[in-house]
Amino acid sequence: MSEQTSGKTPVDFWFDPLCPWAWMTSRWVLEVEKVRDIEVRWHLMSLAVLNENKLDELPAEYRELLETKAWGPVRVVIAAQEEHGAEVLGDLYTAIGTRAHNQGEGAGKEVVAAALKEVGLPDSLMDHWDSTPYEPQLRASHKEGIDKVGQDVGTPVIAVPGADGEQIAFFGPVVTPAPKGEEAAKLWDGTLLVASVPGFYEIKRTRTQGPDFSNLV
16 A cells, blocks of 8 residues: 555545445545545455345345445446546446435446546446456455455445554444434444444444435535
8 A cells, every 4th residue: 555645644445335324434535634634545446346245145136236236336437547547446346326325316337437537537448348357456455455454344444544553444434314414424433433342343223214425425
């Protein structure tokens, strides 16, 4: 990972553009970036890679989603990273996610192509939709993130420097709607406090509703 040069605390964030919950968390982290001295560094992970060895255990609808819709977007995004630098990931993720999640258009070919155009990246990156020579880089990025938290979680993964210099990493938090302003900062401070406690590994509660995008538009 490249060193941070801004003097702000680096926050490494692993996402799959298909995941609505990662999208909500990413918008929260960007709110935190406005009120805390942090800088987000974006990384790609893949729900398709995460679940490829357990497809038979998944519900049919989710299995179909992973098999038919999950590979294309991450292939294009990893190609953008490798050919144009990791600094393009944040804007590209926002362009894809706004269409896919806020506007409910999904993350199909037309959406990803429109996102590339919006952020000034070449349409030729769509050539990677069905296959890409950058799959090893995709898998390496995914592994770097998931190894920090374990195989039993998903996206997003966040990692921050701990007091001893070692990274503190965690899955989530899963939150909807995404808080803003000082509410976003309070959740950030509390999440770091909990995650930094040695031996802590899970906090969870049941929620029946899906992600609320109403405050993101």
